[in-house]
Amino acid sequence: MTTPMRSAxxxxxxxDEGDNLVDTVDCVLRxxxxxxxxxxxxxxxxxxxxxxxxxxxxxxxxxTVVRGEGxxxxxxxxxxxxxxxxxxxxxxxxxxxxPDGWLAPLLEILAGARAGMAGPAFSNIHxxxxxxxxxxxxxxxxENVWLPVTAGPGHxxxxxxxxxxxxxxxxxxxxxxxxxxxxxxxxxxxxxxxxWLFGYEVFAQPASLVYHLFRQRHPYAVDGRxxxxxxxxxxxxxxxxxxxxxxxxxxxPYQELSWGLARAYADGTTRCREANFAxxxxxxxxxxxxxxxxx
Amino acid sequence: xxNNGTTLLRPRYFDRQQLRADDLNLGQSxxxxxxxxxxxxxxxxxxxxxxQVTLNPDDPYxxxxxxxxxxxxxxxxxxxxxxxxxDMTAGAALCLGEHLPCPHPExxxxxxxxxxxxxIDPPGKDVxxxxxxxxxxxxANEDLNLGxxxxxxxxxxxxxxxxxxxxxxxxxxxxxVAGEIFRVHSGAVAQHADPEPGLRHFYVATGGQVGxxxxxxxxxxxxxxxxxxxxxxxxxxxxxVLAPQPGTIYLAxxxxxxxxxxxxALPADCAPPGxxxxxxxxxxxxxxxxxxxxxxxxxxxxxDCETLEAIICGQAHVxxxxxxxxxxxxxxxxxxxxxxxxxxxxxxxxxxxxxxSEALMLAxxxxxxxxxxxPTRPTLPTLPTLPTFPTLPTLPTxxxxxxxxxxxxxxxxxxxxxxxxxxxxxxxxxxxxxxxxxxxxxxxxxxxxxxxxxxxxxxxxxxxxxxxxxxxxxxDIIFDANExxxxxxxxxxxxxxxxxxxxxxxxxxxxxxxxxxxxxTMPATDAAAVLGVSEVRVAEWQTNAMDAxxxxx
Numbered sequence: 001m002t003t004p005m006r007s008a009x010x011x012x013x014x015x016d017e018g019d020n021l022v023d024t025v026d027c028v029l030r031x032x033x034x035x036x037x038x039x040x041x042x043x044x045x046x047x048x049x050x051x052x053x054x055x056x057x058x059x060x061x062x063x064t065v066v067r068g069e070g071x072x073x074x075x076x077x078x079x080x081x082x083x084x085x086x087x088x089x090x091x092x093x094x095x096x097x098x099p100d101g102w103l104a105p106l107l108e109i110l111a112g113a114r115a116g117m118a119g120p121a122f123s124n125i126h127x128x129x130x131x132x133x134x135x136x137x138x139x140x141x142x143e144n145v146w147l148p149v150t151a152g153p154g155h156x157x158x159x160x161x162x163x164x165x166x167x168x169x170x171x172x173x174x175x176x177x178x179x180x181x182x183x184x185x186x187x188x189x190x191x192x193x194x195x196w197l198f199g200y201e202v203f204a205q206p207a208s209l210v211y212h213l214f215r216q217r218h219p220y221a222v223d224g225r226x227x228x229x230x231x232x233x234x235x236x237x238x239x240x241x242x243x244x245x246x247x248x249x250x251x252x253p254y255q256e257l258s259w260g261l262a263r264a265y266a267d268g269t270t271r272c273r274e275a276n277f278a279x280x281x282x283x284x285x286x287x288x289x290x291x292x293x294x295x
Numbered sequence: 296x297x298n299n300g301t302t303l304l305r306p307r308y309f310d311r312q313q314l315r316a317d318d319l320n321l322g323q324s325x326x327x328x329x330x331x332x333x334x335x336x337x338x339x340x341x342x343x344x345x346x347q348v349t350l351n352p353d354d355p356y357x358x359x360x361x362x363x364x365x366x367x368x369x370x371x372x373x374x375x376x377x378x379x380x381x382d383m384t385a386g387a388a389l390c391l392g393e394h395l396p397c398p399h400p401e402x403x404x405x406x407x408x409x410x411x412x413x414x415i416d417p418p419g420k421d422v423x424x425x426x427x428x429x430x431x432x433x434x435a436n437e438d439l440n441l442g443x444x445x446x447x448x449x450x451x452x453x454x455x456x457x458x459x460x461x462x463x464x465x466x467x468x469x470x471x472v473a474g475e476i477f478r479v480h481s482g483a484v485a486q487h488a489d490p491e492p493g494l495r496h497f498y499v500a501t502g503g504q505v506g507x508x509x510x511x512x513x514x515x516x517x518x519x520x521x522x523x524x525x526x527x528x529x530x531x532x533x534x535x536v537l538a539p540q541p542g543t544i545y546l547a548x549x550x551x552x553x554x555x556x557x558x559x560a561l562p563a564d565c566a567p568p569g570x571x572x573x574x575x576x577x578x579x580x581x582x583x584x585x586x587x588x589x590x591x592x593x594x595x596x597x598x599d600c601e602t603l604e605a606i607i608c609g610q611a612h613v614x615x616x617x618x619x620x621x622x623x624x625x626x627x628x629x630x631x632x633x634x635x636x637x638x639x640x641x642x643x644x645x646x647x648x649x650x651x652s653e654a655l656m657l658a659x660x661x662x663x664x665x666x667x668x669x670p671t672r673p674t675l676p677t678l679p680t681l682p683t684f685p686t687l688p689t690l691p692t693x694x695x696x697x698x699x700x701x702x703x704x705x706x707x708x709x710x711x712x713x714x715x716x717x718x719x720x721x722x723x724x725x726x727x728x729x730x731x732x733x734x735x736x737x738x739x740x741x742x743x744x745x746x747x748x749x750x751x752x753x754x755x756x757x758x759x760x761x762x763x764x765x766x767x768x769x770x771d772i773i774f775d776a777n778e779x780x781x782x783x784x785x786x787x788x789x790x791x792x793x794x795x796x797x798x799x800x801x802x803x804x805x806x807x808x809x810x811x812x813x814x815x816t817m818p819a820t821d822a823a824a825v826l827g828v829s830e831v832r833v834a835e836w837q838t839n840a841m842d843a844x845x846x847x848x
Contacts, residue, residue: 018829019828019829019831019832020829020830020831022829023828023829023831023832023835024831027831027835095829095830095831096831097831097832097834097835097838099835099838125819125830125831125833125834126818126819126820128815128834128837128838128841129774211831211834211838213819213830213831213834224661255661
């Protein structure tokens with residue numbers, strides 16, 4: 001059964017994104033078609049005034065700014081989602097160019113009841129010839145590897161958080177982005193995995209194209225320990241013992257592993273793991289077999 | 296009792312032993328030798344930190360050395376605690392030869408010929424036994440016929456009766472070319488046993504003369520005149536400032552022990568007490584030295600990367616470092632080269648061996664951990680027409696190797712089909728211009744230019760803007776001619792792009808971008824900087840540019 005998405009909230013987490021944020025909002029407003037649209041900027045402590053500039057330029061009836069401080073990308077997105085009213089939530093990085101017609105194909109996918117997420121094909125602002133759609137893992141190292149663009153929509157294991165369109169009801173059902181994820185890294189992959197394990201489906205929609213600015217540097221400090229922690233947390237939340245062992249083996253060379261493990265045990269990751277295992281309809285064996293992952 | 300050939304000796308104490316100074320000193324020397332051996336084998340040798348060298352701008356012989364620490368080839372530690380100045384004059388003279396009088400700078404002209412150097416009767420030296428050591432050196436600034444030209448020198452220099460006397464007349468037909476350096480000696484060619492190579496030599500002494508000692512003191516003037524008497528150049532030579540001989544010297548730091556603290560000692564045998572002292576302390580310090588040649592230890596090459604990989608991966612034995620000679624225990628800090636004009640150039644890195652501390656290596660390794668996982672690189676898209684590659688040979692089965700990392704730390708050109716089978720850290724610009732198979736996690740942390748199909752079959756960390764793409768620089772993006780009308784793009788003005796008006800067109804024109812195709816291939820970051828807009832805006836305009844060139848099906 002399909003239910004057309006009649007409204008969409010485009011949520012942009014932002015921290016000091018500068019003119020890129022303003023221009024991303026501009027493209028979203030101009031190129032999203034006829035769907036009822038709201039733009040929500042989840043400002044995570046910007047100091048450059050870019051969220052305010054965007055709101056002033058396009059008007060408070062079109063652009064909403066919700067504010068936090070030191071949230072990290074996962075919690076910033078959740079903050080934006082909490083303020084959203086759309087049937088579809090489209091999480092979009094604040095440094096993307098979206099061409100005309102980018103949104104409708106994503107909403108079309110989300111009309112399916114089992115659809116949890118749809119993601120576009122990505123190109124690179126630095127090289128507009130590049131195309132890829134979807135992410136997979138090749139081994140227990142859990143490094144993201146792009147998937148090629150296919151002729152039509154299809155299932156993929158993951159999408160990067162640069163653009164993730166979700167059904168609002170499914171998003172709230174699975175609990176949104178994991179708030180235990182620190183500043184940056186793997187929170188997008190973890191959501192996709194949770195969608196799959198909790199019974200939803202993640203789609204690649206190559207008919208939608210988003211140009212993403214792959215940057216040399218983040219405009220905010222990213223602590224490598226926290227990125228490692230996020231990866232560790234992802235494994236602890238969802239992996240069975242054997243996979244966890246194989247995944248941990250890849251992290252052993254990092255001396256920050258002890259920092260990450262200590263934090264994971266202190267902040268209740270094991271309780272979340274128990275809740276996930278109790279809730280899920282599918283397990284990692286199914287997931288890896290379905291996508292041919294040797295993990 | 297086994298004797299493994301070790302040369303270390305240590306004392307063994309026992310009850311009621313009668314100890315002498317030798318026994319106690321042996322304990323010290325044992326520990327010192329152990330430390331030296333440990334340093335040599337487990338750490339290596341070289342400059343660990345600091346010890347930068349600069350030259351005094353007013354005196355090319357005075358070097359200033361910054362604080363630092365080094366380990367010598369024999370394993371000794373040397374430390375400089377505070378900046379220190381070292382006078383290299385004596386050492387440079389020993390290596391390069393006696394210094395020469397220096398011409399007054401204001402006398403160096405720009406005529407057809409310059410008088411650049413002279414060795415004039417060095418104080419205390421009797422050149423009558425070696426006339427050819429007295430000479431005047433000139434440099435031609437253009438092609439010339441010097442036939443009949445004359446070199447003059449003054450007699451009674453510095454007095455009221457100073458006057459010019461002819462020193463030498465160039466024979467008819469003497470030609471020189473621009474840039475040529477030639478020398479006029481006071482002696483005869485027959486007595487010139489070892490003329491300096493690379494120069495042309497003329498001799499004042501004629502006939503049976505062995506020499507004609509003319510140049511008298513270091514205040515005299517040397518003058519060059521044409522046959523018509525026109526003065527081409529006049530130079531006074533100063534005796535108070537000496538120009539260095541050209542050549543290269545090496546400033547090195549060496550360990551230096553100094554005995555200090557004289558302490559009264561008991562006299563030997565039955566001599567009366569008093570008056571006998573022994574030094575009771577040794578101050579371990581350092582001394583600087585000027586070396587004429589690079590020590591043998593500094594010329595020993597380190598194993599190449601291929602050898603190192605074999606060693607680290609357990610496929611080869613570890614060679615012991617070559618033993619340094621007992622007199623090869625200094626660490627070169629700087630290489631200083633003096634040219635003919637007395638200009639000194641210093642390089643305090645080229646011949647310096649660096650020894651990196653474990654903390655530095657750990658911090659470097661941690662750099663790889665702390666950088667966040669980058670946006671991963673898309674798999675290669677379907678390409679336009681690819682060049683035909685030669686058939687690659689079938690590679691032998693690669694055994695499972697330990698995952699030890701490879702560090703490529705200097706700019707690397709991979710110009711042959713390459714198989715990288717270990718985790719590889721490529722931390723400097725790397726050019727991959729041949730099919731390359733990278734089958735292990737690869738860290739590309741600096742711009743990497745990949746201009747041929749590159750196969751990444753393992754996770755790849757790209758922490759810099761190193762999107763492998765088939766262009767190597769601005770303007771090198773190649774669009775598929777089947778999909779895009781490139782000729783049209785090369786003609787269309789950028790003002791045809793929606794959003795780029797005349798003002799932005801002018802900015803782009805100033806940046807050398809005059810048409811739609813050029814704009815479409817311009818790096819987004821550059822375009823953003825030129826136009827003063829965001830990369831997102833540039834992406835929109837570049838997409839519009841592509842649309843303007845796209846062929847209609």
